[in-house]
Structure formats: structure tokens, C-alpha cells
Amino acid sequence: MAHVEVNHSEALQRFLALTAIPGKSGEELGVAQRIVGYLEAAGVRPDQIHFDGAETRALGGGNCGNLIVKLPGNGRGPVTLLSAHMDTVPICVGSQPAVAGERVHSSIETGLGADDRSGCAAVLTAAIERLRRGDENFSPAVLGFFVQEEIGLVGARHLDVTAVGKVDRAFNFDGGSVEKITIGAIGGQRMTIRVLGYPAHAGVAPQEGASATVMAAHAISELARGGWLGRIEKPQGVGTANVGVIVGGDATNVITPRVDLKAEARSHDSEMRERIVAEIRQAFESAAASVKTADGRAGRIEFESRVDYDSFRLSEDHPSVAAAESALRALGREPYQEVSNGGLDANWLYLHGIEAVTLGCGQRNIHTADEWLDLPEFRTACELATRLIS
Numbered sequence: 001m002a003h004v005e006v007n008h009s010e011a012l013q014r015f016l017a018l019t020a021i022p023g024k025s026g027e028e029l030g031v032a033q034r035i036v037g038y039l040e041a042a043g044v045r046p047d048q049i050h051f052d053g054a055e056t057r058a059l060g061g062g063n064c065g066n067l068i069v070k071l072p073g074n075g076r077g078p079v080t081l082l083s084a085h086m087d088t089v090p091i092c093v094g095s096q097p098a099v100a101g102e103r104v105h106s107s108i109e110t111g112l113g114a115d116d117r118s119g120c121a122a123v124l125t126a127a128i129e130r131l132r133r134g135d136e137n138f139s140p141a142v143l144g145f146f147v148q149e150e151i152g153l154v155g156a157r158h159l160d161v162t163a164v165g166k167v168d169r170a171f172n173f174d175g176g177s178v179e180k181i182t183i184g185a186i187g188g189q190r191m192t193i194r195v196l197g198y199p200a201h202a203g204v205a206p207q208e209g210a211s212a213t214v215m216a217a218h219a220i221s222e223l224a225r226g227g228w229l230g231r232i233e234k235p236q237g238v239g240t241a242n243v244g245v246i247v248g249g250d251a252t253n254v255i256t257p258r259v260d261l262k263a264e265a266r267s268h269d270s271e272m273r274e275r276i277v278a279e280i281r282q283a284f285e286s287a288a289a290s291v292k293t294a295d296g297r298a299g300r301i302e303f304e305s306r307v308d309y310d311s312f313r314l315s316e317d318h319p320s321v322a323a324a325e326s327a328l329r330a331l332g333r334e335p336y337q338e339v340s341n342g343g344l345d346a347n348w349l350y351l352h353g354i355e356a357v358t359l360g361c362g363q364r365n366i367h368t369a370d371e372w373l374d375l376p377e378f379r380t381a382c383e384l385a386t387r388l389i390s
Helices: 009-017 029-041 112-132 211-225 271-289 319-330 345-351 375-389
Strands: 047-051 067-071 080-085 096-099 105-106 139-147 171-174 180-185 187-195 230-234 237-248 260-267 300-309 337-342 356-360 370-375
Touching: 009 029, 009 096, 009 105, 009 112, 009 375, 029 067, 029 112, 029 139, 029 300, 067 112, 080 112, 080 345, 080 375, 096 171, 112 171, 112 370, 112 375, 139 319, 171 260, 171 319, 171 345, 171 375, 180 319, 180 345, 187 211, 187 345, 211 260, 230 271, 237 271, 260 271, 271 300, 300 345, 319 356, 319 375, 345 356, 356 375, 370 375
Parallel strands: 080 139, 080 171, 171 356, 180 337
Antiparallel strands: 047 067, 067 139, 096 105, 105 370, 180 356, 187 260, 187 300, 230 237, 237 260
16 A cells, blocks of 8 residues: 655645635635645745636636646646635635544534635645655646636636646546545536516406416426426436526515526436426426416516536546546555536536546535534545645
8 A cells, every 4th residue: 555645734734724714606815825825835936826817707706716826847748637626605604623533623603614625725735745746756737726616617617728728637626535536427507587477456456467476386387297397307318407596576466577586407418408498498488478468468488598517427447537546546445436416617627628537535514514524535635636746
């Protein structure tokens, strides 16, 4: 069993320091600055560090873009990318990480933020350990610290690929067990649906109105009866769909003129995902057309959809998969492959031409106040990341 040399005490201190910095999606600058400080102290020059301006291309803005760091090495051999995302979900803001035995948790009622500050700490540790051994002794490497992963993979979506350059192997450190090698992930599409009817006094002249509430209810009921909501299993394929947000109406004595809804569809098959979206749109269009005022005016809808991330799957013997499996076995762990039903930064990296596997760092109960980090798993993740770029 050939373990690489990693100063685990320093790695833990980096994780604790990064996790204590508030940095929900769109507010990652403080985390990025701390990472830059660590890297510059380890000998990385300012001209090797680049922010790609992703926040200027993102719909919701943000206070910094993706942080891209180049380690030139000796200029020969395969170029390796290590990446992680810097943002956390809002429940983790204010985290006060505390070590208890072989676990880290937040000492107050917040999430810990190990998703994904542990990934950032593992990538950062690998870079620092490599620099201690002499960067010129290794093949070129790139570090990517991405923003706004938690709100739709925004940083990876708007990545300046030219800042990364061509890479031959790519490893994205995110959630789960360290032995799990995620080789693919589902595709997701979001919809906003505005249902428009006609207002009228609900007590005096309800027949003069056309209720957007009724239209929305008819559409959702029809989708559920037809098997196009929840878990979807059809001859055309499988997927999931959900209407998650419904907002409408101001008063009980007014026929509702407008209802706004937000929905999503997911599938590992892009054509099936598009079919689910089409079924949802058709259901709302039909429902709106079926509800009319007394003088025959029907409702209508405004429908928008966008692909959050498309599905992908690497071959089981892909070079990045093979390298991760080899490194894990060298560390005494038995890897297994998995395809995720959630989106990953790797979805967008794949569309950018960067074929990445996703590896875990021992995060548990993510996105909850009970989140904790498994320290033996985190230590292995640091060793794994160090091995992969050194």
C-alpha cells in the first residue's frame, strides 16, 4: 500500500479556515482570496493565477468568477485538471467548524459547508504538496475553483475554456465517498410557466372570468394521471419531472388572472428530457385553452425553458477513470463507478470538451444542519488528489 506524503494536520487547518468563510453562491470572493493567499505563500506567481470573469456572463452576476491556476511543471506529459466548487448552500453561512474525534461539524445550527470546501481543501493541499516537491518535477497541471455550482452549475457553465487550455485528464472533487468514481450524470431542464386567464368578481360575476388557478390545476392533474410527473417510465425512456413552485392570486373574491409556476425535467437521455418538457408544455396549453369566459375568451400561457446541464457518460475505461481507479487502489481503496441522478460541474465541463470524473471527499448529510465531514475519507481524498497531479 503506497501512501503519498501529505501533511494532514495542515490540510485539516486549510479546510477549517476555508469552511469558516461565508461564501454562498455568488459571494465566493472571500474564499477565492484565501485560496490565492495559500497558493502565493507556497510559491505560485501572480501571473499563474487568473479569474475568468464568469460572473459577468452569469444572469445573476456575482462577486467573482472561476479561479484558474496554472502549474506549468516540466512542460511534458499529460496535463491534469483538479477542480472543486467554492460556493455553499445558504444554510452553511456562518458555519463554525469544530473537530470531534474523526469528524468535523459546525458547532452552531448551520450546515458545515464541507460541500464543497473539503474539495477545495483537497485540491489546494495537492497543489501545495506538489510545489514542495518541486513543480518542475511533474507534468503540467491546472487547478479550477468554480463558482455558483449550487444554483445550477453556473460557474462551470460560463467557464472561460481558453483560460484552462487543453487538458488530458480531469478530476472534479465534490460530494460522497472517496471510492466512488462518478463517470456520468443526468441532464436537467428548468421551465417557467405563466398561466394567464381573466379576472372577474368571484361572487357577483364569476362567469365573466377564466381562472388561471383552474387552468394550472387541470394541467398538473392531467400530467399526474398520464404519468408525466414524478418518476417517469415510458416506452420512450425514463426520467423525472416536478412542478415545484406555484404562485398566484391576491384575493378570494377575484377570479385568478395569473399563476406563475416553476418546473423541472431530468433524464439521462436528452431526447427523453425534451419529450417530458414537450408533454408539460402541451398539458398547460390544452388546459388554458379549455377554460373560457362566458363570451368564449380562453386562457393562454407563456412558456420558457432552458437546459441547466446536459447528460453525459464517460466510457468505463476512459483515461481519467483508469487513472482514478489506479490511484485509489494504490491507496488501499477499492473504487466503484456510478452515474449520478444530480447535476455536476462535470456536466458542463464535458460540454466544454473537458471529460472529468467526479470524486468524493467524505462529505455526509450535505445541505442540512447535520452535515459532517469524515476525516479518514478527507485524508484519503487529499492523498488521492496529490497522487493524481504529482
